[in-house]
Amino acid sequence: MTKKIGFIGAGNMAEAMIKGIIDTGLYTSDEIIASEVYAPRRKYIAEKLGIEVHEGNEVLAKSTKFIVLSVKPQQIEEVLAGIKGHLKKDHLIMSIAAGVTLATLESYAPLCKIIRVMPNQPCMVLASASAFSRGTKATSEDCSTVENVLKAVGICYEVKESLLDAVTGVSGSGPAYAYMMIEALSDGGVLMGLSRDVATKLAAQTLLGAAKTILETGEHPGKMKDIVCSPGGTTIEAVKVLEDLGLRSALINAVEAAALKSAEMGKK
Ligand SMILES: NC(=O)C1=CN([C@@H]2O[C@H](COP(=O)(O)OP(=O)(O)OC[C@H]3O[C@@H](n4cnc5c(N)ncnc54)[C@H](OP(=O)(O)O)[C@@H]3O)[C@@H](O)[C@H]2O)C=CC1
Ligand SMILES: O=C(O)[C@@H]1CCC=N1
Incomplete structure (x- = not known):
């Protein structure tokens, strides 16, 4: 050996x-x-x-x-x-x-x-x-x-072990959801005139920074979201659009779909 x-x-x-x-x-x-x-x-x-x-x-x-x-x-x-x-x-x-x-x-x-x-x-x-x-x-x-x-x-x-399907839905498959978010945020930046390179780097660093903030402060993500939303400002306009289009519901359903698939694979 x-x-x-x-x-x-x-x-x-x-x-x-x-x-x-x-x-x-x-x-x-x-x-x-x-x-x-x-x-x-x-x-x-x-x-x-x-x-x-x-x-x-x-x-x-x-x-x-x-x-x-x-x-x-x-x-x-x-x-x-x-x-x-x-x-x-x-x-x-x-x-x-x-x-x-x-x-x-x-x-x-x-x-x-x-x-x-x-x-x-x-x-x-x-x-x-x-x-x-x-x-x-x-x-x-x-x-x-x-x-x-x-x-x-x-x-x-x-x-x-019964929770490993849920883990798969959140973190095992999760990087794919995050990469999709980075790609889409970058698309938004390009739509509004940024170069692709700058838009992708700003988007990726934004997800990294938000993730580090949650891990390092232990604060609730909802509280940190509220801190970014200035009254009558830009962010709450975007948050309304994300709620109207079902971002939270889409992510919850995505985690459930991946977890259910993992459980189904385990039955074979
Ligand atoms: N991708 C991810 O993000 C994650 C994957 N996983 C799990 O990790 C595992 C691997 O995934 P991933 O790396 O993406 O898959 P890949 O297909 O990239 O890697 C598997 C590799 O094993 C080779 N292989 C097939 N049969 C044999 C054999 N008999 N002996 C030696 N090598 C063999 C494959 O060759 P060939 O393609 O020619 O068959 C392939 O290169 C999967 O079980 C997946 O569920 C877990 C968490 C995250
Ligand atoms: O998609 C898959 O099946 C593998 C397991 C978790 C991430 N990739």
């Missing part, structure tokens, strides 16, 4: 997590291994992140006790079946697959200690929001191992 952590599936999320882990100094690139079926992707990840990347998953299972499953949910069963003979009881498996339950994961890898995680994509810039649930064999030490990774790239909470 020469590696500290191994990622099966070197796609978008694995790249984001590995970049975050290396940038934060938790593990060095020579302590990380990955496996990936697609040859051009193997070459890209090996060159970009400086880690060892293999075609098959057996080498990885033999090289590390800490395996991250970062393939698509529908690929999990086949991946675990392929390495079953190499999985021992001291293997810790961290699955980031949406909707795949601990019971399902434990049925595919009955000897292993398993922790189910819902991270999010901004782990690549060390600003991730994650939650996890422990499987029946996972120890507190295993949870600390996983927490060390998740806290290195952002914040994390342990939750009951």
Whole structure:
């Protein structure tokens, strides 16, 4: 066992997590291994992140006790079946697959200690929001191992597994909603005459600043909204438009839709 952590599936999320882990100094690139079926992707990840990347998953299972499953949910069963003979009881498996339950994961890898995680994509810039649930064999030490990774790239909470669908709806899928908001705010700026570059940077910094304010002050978002709305001013005109067009309702329904989809995926 020469590696500290191994990622099966070197796609978008694995790249984001590995970049975050290396940038934060938790593990060095020579302590990380990955496996990936697609040859051009193997070459890209090996060159970009400086880690060892293999075609098959057996080498990885033999090289590390800490395996991250970062393939698509529908690929999990086949991946675990392929390495079953190499999985021992001291293997810790961290699955980031949406909707795949601990019971399902434990049925595919009955000897292993398993922790189910819902991270999010901004782990690549060390600003991730994650939650996890422990499987029946996972120890507190295993949870600390996983927490060390998740806290290195952002914040994390342990939750009951039944709440991971809600986590997926809010923070797992959430970066996509935020990117849509940034894009749309930028469009508004361009409509009103700003250059695209300046409009996008102003929009992104505005979401970042608002998010930092809530996290650092602990204030209620409604109170902070009220502070921005000057009586008879510009903001309340915009807030009226957002209420008329159902921004809040759209976001609440979006979170519900993603959470319900995650729960439905878990029934398969
Ligand atoms: N994207 C996100 O923001 C988030 C994703 N997740 C979860 O993370 C997981 C990965 O998502 P994401 O990174 O977006 O997906 P990607 O499709 O980008 O990454 C998965 C990678 O695994 C490869 N792969 C497929 N089969 C195997 C195999 N047998 N062995 C090794 N590699 C294999 C895929 O190759 P190929 O494409 O050729 O099949 C692909 O490159 C998913 O389960 C998702 O639910 C969780 C939170 C956020
Ligand atoms: O869209 C998805 O299914 C994955 C899980 C959460 C974010 N992306």
